Amino acid sequence: MQTNINPKEVQAHLSQYKGDKYVDGWASLWDKGDNLPWDRGFPNPALEDTLVKQRPTIGAPLATDAQGQSYRRKALVPGCGRGVDVLLLASFGFDAYGLEYSAAAIEACKKEENDNASWYRVRDQTVGTGKVTWIQGDFFDNAWLQNIGVPLNGFDIIYDYTFFCALDPSMRPKWALRQTQLLSPSPAGNLICLEFPRHKDPQSAGPPYASSSEAYMAHLSHPGEEIPYDNGVVKHEPLRAPSKDGLERVAYWKPERTHEVGQGENGVIHDRVSIWRRRN
Template identity: 45%
Template sequence: MAAGEQPARTLTEHFGDQPFSNHPERWNSLWQDEWTPWDRSGPSMALSDLLEQHTELFDLPGATTRKTALVPGCGRGHDVLLLAAFGFDAYGMDVSTLAIERARKNADAVEGDPVYTQRGARAGTVHWITGDFFKGDWGREIGINAGRFDLIFDYTFYCALPPPAKPAWAQRMVELLAPGGKLVCLEFPAKKPSSEPGPPWAAPPYSYVAYLGRPGQEPVRDEHGGVVESEVQEPRQTDGGLKRVLHTTPQRTHAAGTSDGEIVDRISVWEHI
């Protein structure tokens, strides 16, 4: 297939009959084909607005402080560069070696773009990691162990995971988030029914509550693997999860998160209970 040419199949067909252990190779093959329909061609303005408008939730880096941020499944790294502009030492991680190559090239290509203008007293550093989010070796290699990220941003990573992988996703988020840190989730696709397979898999707001509130545990799921909303319970301190401290509709988001001109994405902020 020629570079950039769209394959005749969908993402669902590309991953449909593959075990989760094969997904890394399948993502890498899409980068090789240069068919990346999930790429938004720029950073999340929902994240930018959140950091600017809800400073009470974020102890943003200052001239003498350094804080770390992680974007798992970073792709071309748009949001990694945005977080660095806000002063975070930002780490973009992807399981695809080709994705990280594209991220490095993208960082060079957008240098000087005003969307990445430095905010505040300092600009953060940018780091690229090829690694498996669910394993700890990449953290040890860069000298940042579990519980060391002050901000984690998840946009198209959660929805890229099939339902059986989501309990481990939640457990890993809890492990990687520093005390006092914040996990930010741009919830997409928030309105997709669980009966429609992924990726992207359905990501209704209540599913984040179910998984992050009780990390590592299986919620009650329907016949399609989606979380049953009526069975979702609020997190308890004894479950060792995260609690939601903000849930709102962003003022701006990517076109993929709109329907008939209405924003259907939601953005949430989480912290340790």
Template identity: 45%
Template sequence: MAEALDQPSEARERLRQHFLGHEPSEQTSQWDALWKAGDFLPWDRGGPNPALIDILNDRRDLIGDPEIDAAQDSDSQKRKRALVPGCGKGYDVLLLASFGYDAVGLDVSESALEVCRKYAASDEIAGKYPVRDPALGKGDVKFVLGDFFKDNWVDEANEDWAVGNWDLIYDYTFLSALPPSLRPAWSGRMSDLLAANGILICLEFPTYKPPSTGGPPWALPPTVYLQHLSRPGEKIEYDEEGYVVESDKTNQMALKRIAHWQPERTHDVGKGTDWVSVWKHQQ
């Protein structure tokens, strides 16, 4: 599911038709079929989004360092833990590990994970993910099969990496791959998984589409992120045209948006329309 969904209208319509008429419970098999066939992967951009690279390099003021603060360090944990749901071919997972995070890529498609494991073990990645901090070195990398909304992947990821223990979560094209009916569950799960001092990074895409065009990728203007993450787990009202109805309400699970900007660099498909939002729990 993961990287960018850069496709002309013909390919976008082909992708939409592939999912048309299938219930949310049938999404897993539909994604797996695309990965298994391997000849139509319009979301795959061949590498991580430049916006994420720039965030990891330049915005430590927001996201902190990949190493646990010495005052909080323990014998069992030195690095922060990062989760990439809908990891696709694994570009973002390898990038986060190169910055020093212990990174887990999660996907519901076994075929996708077969592809990303082969990629991670191939000569193709030589020089693409260099160690950013020689003193810290690379973090561990795991690719795990599982449903983001369930705990069926917890043991493989390591039990203490599950609910409430993720220091960084990155969402790019994961939410846009989900039917809108799953957005309350998405926001609730993000709030549950994120550590007390953790950071959620959302690269908001596609912000430019009218909701009437359907998906995937489903239209995601910034207000969708703001309304759902302000009230995780709650059903949010939409108008007749499919646009979210804005409200100032929050709930006890709310995540607070601490930064929001348009990145200088991103994949071509999102230039001029992508946004970055950074979130944390309300203290």
């Protein structure tokens, strides 16, 4: 039997798990029930539109190596929840990897794959579908990479929607640094961020924590560095050069469609989509 868990319960529960213990907090929520408030039941249409309209930017799901052999590019969704975005990426032809710390979450992913396979139809018969791999592990640890045989800097696509905003803001420098460690070299490697919730009061409790476009820019431009905040807002400082190890934003736009939680009154869309690459 599923247990409904409301956002305030989530916030109160996770407040007991500080720093690296955050994974245990999320895992215990999955153990309580898999009907969680951040689950919309289907992929964000903004991701679907990105995979269709931004293909010239992110590249095709099939590529050719130096020996002339064709291979499928790898896509990672950290904190994938029920795995709907992973299955969507696979339907477009990418070998898609869904990462969750919780064993219960992994079981929910497998159930989604088995129960709703017809929804994730093949998008291009000439390309076919990619392989789906569910991984139990901690995003910040290398053990899961070794388990699946993927090296550092081995993912061509990383999709981040409700992962950045789920982490306590104190973990954002570590989050940004980890993206640089997992993302393939430019231009093959593209980090797709669906920026949410941009319209939330930055001083209100999380998760989800208010996540402005300025926060994504500050952290991804300076991965691993502490970024000053003032009352939950990135503090404006004298202009400084981006880190040589940072990511650069190569595309940024307001999506035509997104989940209702990313919209305000009268359907005004607050979400933004950004694409990032390693600096050459």
